[in-house]
Amino acid sequence: MREVTFAEATLEAMREEMARDSRVFIMGEDIASQGGIFGQFKGLADQFGLERVRDTPISETAIVGAGIGAALGGLIPVIDMHFADFLGVAMDEVLNQMSKIRYMFGGQANLPLVLRAPDGVTRSGAAQHSQSLEAIFMHIPGTKIVAPSNAEDAKGLLKAAIRDPNPVIYFEHKDLFRRKGQVPDGEHITPIGKARVTREGDSLTVVSYSRMFTEVEAACQQLGDEVEGKVELIDLRTIVPMDVETILASVRKTHRLLIVHEAVKRGGVGAEISAVVAEKAVEYLDAPIVRIGAKPYPIPFSPPLEREIVPQVDEIISAIRGLLNARI
Amino acid sequence: MNKGTLLRWYRTMMRIRVFEETVNEKFLAGEIPGFVHLYVGQEAVATAICDLLNESDYITSTHRGHGHAIAKGADMKRMMAELYGRETGYCKGKGGSMHIADFRIGMLGANGVVGGGINIAVGAALAGKLLDNGRIAVSFFGDGASNRGTFHEGINMAAIWKLPVIFVCENNQWSSTTFYRNSTAVEDIAVRASAYGIPGLIADGNDVFDVYEKADEAVKRARKGGGPSLLEVKTYRVKGHFIGDPEKYRRREEIMEQLENNDPIKRFVQRVTDENLLSSEELTQVDQEVVEEVKNAVEFAQSSPFPDSSQAYEDLFVEDGVQ
Ligand SMILES: Cc1ncc(C[n+]2csc(CCOP(=O)(O)OP(=O)(O)O)c2C)c(N)n1
Numbered sequence: 229m230r231e232v233t234f235a236e237a238t239l240e241a242m243r244e245e246m247a248r249d250s251r252v253f254i255m256g257e258d259i260a261s262q263g264g265i266f267g268q269f270k271g272l273a274d275q276f277g278l279e280r281v282r283d284t285p286i287s288e289t290a291i292v293g294a295g296i297g298a299a300l301g302g303l304i305p306v307i308d309m310h311f312a313d314f315l316g317v318a319m320d321e322v323l324n325q326m327s328k329i330r331y332m333f334g335g336q337a338n339l340p341l342v343l344r345a346p347d348g349v350t351r352s353g354a355a356q357h358s359q360s361l362e363a364i365f366m367h368i369p370g371t372k373i374v375a376p377s378n379a380e381d382a383k384g385l386l387k388a389a390i391r392d393p394n395p396v397i398y399f400e401h402k403d404l405f406r407r408k409g410q411v412p413d414g415e416h417i418t419p420i421g422k423a424r425v426t427r428e429g430d431s432l433t434v435v436s437y438s439r440m441f442t443e444v445e446a447a448c449q450q451l452g453d454e455v456e457g458k459v460e461l462i463d464l465r466t467i468v469p470m471d472v473e474t475i476l477a478s479v480r481k482t483h484r485l486l487i488v489h490e491a492v493k494r495g496g497v498g499a500e501i502s503a504v505v506a507e508k509a510v511e512y513l514d515a516p517i518v519r520i521g522a523k524p525y526p527i528p529f530s531p532p533l534e535r536e537i538v539p540q541v542d543e544i545i546s547a548i549r550g551l552l553n554a555r556i
Numbered sequence: 557m558n559k560g561t562l563l564r565w566y567r568t569m570m571r572i573r574v575f576e577e578t579v580n581e582k583f584l585a586g587e588i589p590g591f592v593h594l595y596v597g598q599e600a601v602a603t604a605i606c607d608l609l610n611e612s613d614y615i616t617s618t619h620r621g622h623g624h625a626i627a628k629g630a631d632m633k634r635m636m637a638e639l640y641g642r643e644t645g646y647c648k649g650k651g652g653s654m655h656i657a658d659f660r661i662g663m664l665g666a667n668g669v670v671g672g673g674i675n676i677a678v679g680a681a682l683a684g685k686l687l688d689n690g691r692i693a694v695s696f697f698g699d700g701a702s703n704r705g706t707f708h709e710g711i712n713m714a715a716i717w718k719l720p721v722i723f724v725c726e727n728n729q730w731s732s733t734t735f736y737r738n739s740t741a742v743e744d745i746a747v748r749a750s751a752y753g754i755p756g757l758i759a760d761g762n763d764v765f766d767v768y769e770k771a772d773e774a775v776k777r778a779r780k781g782g783g784p785s786l787l788e789v790k791t792y793r794v795k796g797h798f799i800g801d802p803e804k805y806r807r808r809e810e811i812m813e814q815l816e817n818n819d820p821i822k823r824f825v826q827r828v829t830d831e832n833l834l835s836s837e838e839l840t841q842v843d844q845e846v847v848e849e850v851k852n853a854v855e856f857a858q859s860s861p862f863p864d865s866s867q868a869y870e871d872l873f874v875e876d877g878v879q
Pocket of ligand 1: 257286288310314317618619620668669670671697698699700701702728730731732793797
């Protein structure tokens, strides 16, 4: 094991995959000369050259569209969206092209393509630079979605995404890039579609992912003995395809469920998980499911407003306490 | 140009310059959150173009929008308060640096999405035309934005509908870490106008006189119902892309050269002094007044309260209410 930042972990994944497979290349805005806004591409251009580390114009529509074409033409494109918010600029390419091509054409082609989308709240980015949009894309059949919470999975999931013969949107939380974590030595892949149980307990299942997972961990740490052996914590890691079995197995054991994400609660991943649990395991529940997510507002700029809209540790703590004491 | 105009230009350019240098300082001191992109070195562009507009005309702006807002007549106190995230700011703290707007003076917003404002200007011009209220629209955007589909789609549509809009591409040679010639297939972005059958003009963006003259043509054409123009102003971004940019992608000498020989305010002062158009006393007086004004803006921002958390739930719909 070695300690590296989340950004370095993604960089290791890129390096290893680009070295392993010459079809892998990356394109995006401002990635070559300065190494990306969050340092997540540092040195890649020096190592692999500007043909395979391509700076593009500010043309997201063209970048994603060309990524699709390049994948059909035999390459494995990794595309940096700069900010997940700018997926909106390439929405047709994601919605009507990337997600449809394989199925609509009767499975004629593979579409190995990774969209890297830095998302979430950091440094008061305000309404157009802070969003968590996974639920929008979860609703579109035909694309996989992953969202690592730590350096180890950042590396493992990126490698898995690059090797996956299908389109994958890789949401990487901007606030996680600088954070350090342990990464295994040697080849390390995190399988897509597998959640991880990071803490075992018998009274409450908490499902989370991305940065909010680290907030849930912080909440559990603060609660100490109160949650020891009681809270079972699941890092979802992949949103599509979702590891429903792990969630159901846990809920059948704990009988209570809390879901926490930074994205807007309404119509969010938590709503989907709740529905699945209601369909498949409602008889096991001893308390209503609780969801924590952002309030349904654009992310405001001013720090006190941002804190109001985006879930905070305190809210998680009181939800955990409330559920541990709850009984229908 | 009469003395009044020259003094007005100088004052606007200085208001932008001092505002921006102060924002830089306060950002580095940790007083201003968010991402901030400074307009330093491009003051002549917004100054000359907005001087040709009426208060009721529209502009759309970019992430580098403070200069456009100031030139259009925005209140620096409320701008500064917005940058500080205070309740007295233009957007009550909801927007920040990348999202300042003042709809009462036709400033339809800075924009965090590159190329996001271009077609908002097209639509504002359409409204001006259909309502026949004489209003025209100007869209400011960068060289980088001219590679977005919104630019091409918007110009074409404005051209077929002969809309009173002026597309002002501020070619400051850099879009973030990318030199424009590495992302743009043509040397002069203005030549793209020919693809849409509209005039393409080029101005020296660091010469307020030249920008004024070229923009005047475009504004007259728009007001007469002659349709849109594309005006490329050649300028230079002397500051980093954002405050805190390590700027590893360009040479220091390139910037120094611009600062020394191509600063729009220095060039203006040189010219008006050489031609005895304004006295140094007149200029100094403006300097002093502007410094005082910006100081007041900072004090206003610093002493304004942060918004109450309950304000997070206001302004989403016309009828507010937590859902
Ligand atoms: C659609 C979109 N893509 C990428 C970005 C990130 N970004 C912000 S500013 C910028 C460079 C803009 O360059 P230019 O249009 O030339 O304006 P300048 O910064 O030079 O004023 C980039 C890439 C963005 N905000 N929006």
